[in-house]
């Protein structure tokens with residue numbers, strides 16, 4: 001049979017069917033919204049040709065997709081059914097994207113490798129780059145699709161993603177659907193030169209294309225070229241499709257407030273569905289009658305799917321609490337410490353844990369700024385690892401923290417186990433969006449379909465004259481994030497056992513390493529065997545006592561022990577608990593101890609206000625109130641930044657004398 005623009009008649013009929021189906025779905029979804037059955041809608045109307053032209057060129061289920069919220073026609077062509085999309089739209093229990101957890105039009109489908117999407121504009125790019133990295137490492141010829149609007153390309157992460165993808169010639173196709181507006185902001189106010197195509201001209205190995213996004217044939221041809229090139233390993237591509245936005249930005253927007261009638265009417269003349277049907281009718285490929293018959297069938301399909309989805313079960317309230325974590329729901333008892341090797345410092349413990357786990361699991365990759373040899377990390381924690389395991393598995397990242405975490409999520413999606421380093425906790429903030437909105441939410445928002453079991457290691461802490469931006473702790477900020485485990489060891493044996501456990505687990509973990517303890521003799525312990533792991537959520541009683549419970553972690557474990565020497569005159573019996581993990585927190589051990597001693601002093605290096613001590617204090621007052629013989633007290637850093645000069649630094653940090661003073665005060669209360 002003859003082809004038109006490379007397509008059989010059957011294929012052309014299917015292209016029309018999907019374009020029209022997506023359009024009808026938008027219409028029906030808006031009707032459901034007006035009826036009060038849903039709370040939000042964001043439509044694909046006007047973008048259909050570009051999206052189908054793209055989807056035609058991938059192998060769904062083999063290739064990966066990170067489609068943004070406007071990609072309804074794309075996911076239909078990729079293989080999602082109307083029923084699945086209505087389940088997602090209404091947030092039903094059987095919604096494959098997230099079981100009703102996510103806003104409408106947040107796509108996800110495990111079997112089709114549509115990676116469950118979140119809401120921030122632009123976080124998807126780096127994850128797509130990570131998945132492409134995984135595809136290359138796994139020696140496949142998979143290609144990764146990622147899309148966004150033109151407005152989202154102003155996000156820094158877009159440029160980070162282009163940098164990394166171009167540098168490594170990764171198989172990623174960036175599809176930028178340019179509808180001129182980011183909500184109400186025109187691209188002339190948004191983008192340098194009002195052109196994403198021009199803006200990205202400097203990235204080596206990046207193929208660039210700009211096409212009329214209302215012409216499905218042009219789009220299909222362009223994507224075919226780009227995908228073919230990427231599949232051969234020749235590098236990423238960026239395709240700008242010039243589309244029209246026929247609806248307001250979303251159901252919460254009214255575009256008549258910022259777009260003229262004339263402009264909206266002009267857009268209607270470029271409606272991709274009309275453009276397509278007029279063309280195939282004019283070329284006598286498809287008849288008007290055939291078009292009408294597709295429209296009739298689609299209308300019935302949409303009616304039936306709407307009726308069907310109304311009958312589908314809603315999620316149960318209790319479902320809201322499921323699928324936040326995979327590991328450490330009930331941490332088992334702590335195994336006996338099997339350390340009988342040569343004493344090692346904390347730095348060596350972490351290095352050895354990484355080395356042993358890299359040996360044990362070939363899916364582990366270790367990367368971050370300066371982690372590769374010969375430097376082996378700014379603190380030498382990763383020394384020798386890239387020499388031993390090669391640059392495929394241990395490598396330097398660009399100086400881009402969002403890139404480190406974002407690509408790690410994408411690698412984890414592909415089945416790798418990234419153990420990444422943020423060079424200093426003080427510089428974790430560019431990655432905060434990836435950590436809070438993406439890493440910590442992946443399992444939950446996808447209702448258990450996708451996990452992002454990345455381990456992030458980062459040095460923290462003061463007492464090394466690091467001033468404002470090489471001294472921070474900030475553990476409370478991360479302990480506040482549901483879905484993220486937080487570990488803060490105080491000695492070499494715990495560091496090794498906990499890091500190995502974190503790596504072997506399935507949850508995202510933030511592993512905090514106090515810089516002041518890396519080489520401190522006080523952290524030395526006989527090295528535990530390679531099979532020694534410590535379950536997360538088990539606090540350690542460092543010493544037992546009857547008169548007071550000190551709850552602490554990290555460097556302050558050692559300061560607390562030193563403070564006891566200063567109060568030896570009191571002959572007091574003091575229990576010290578090293579919590580070791582903030583999430584999960586072993587409340588039971590803390591509460592049982594305070595029930596015994598009747599008094600609690602919490603000591604941490606992070607600032608006082610909103611520090612993690614406040615959480616422990618609150619738990620004690622609600623669960624051990626009647627056992628308390630005095631107020632729960634805290635010693636912490638002052639609520640100021642960390643100044644440089646030792647006179648200033650010492651003034652704001654907890655010290656041994658201050659701890660001793662607090663102990664005296666609470667004991668006589």
Ligand SMILES: Cc1ncc(C[n+]2csc(CCOP(=O)(O)OP(=O)(O)O)c2C)c(N)n1
Nearest residue numbers: 070119120121148149150151152181182183
């Ligand atoms: C990081 C972030 N900032 C702001 C928003 C709110 N927001 C959602 S969509 C959008 C506009 C996006 O425009 P564009 O990228 O052009 O895509 P379009 O919706 O036009 O297809 C904004 C500002 C967001 N979701 N995430």
Ligand SMILES: [Mg+2]
Nearest residue numbers: 149150181182
């Ligand atoms: Mg836009």
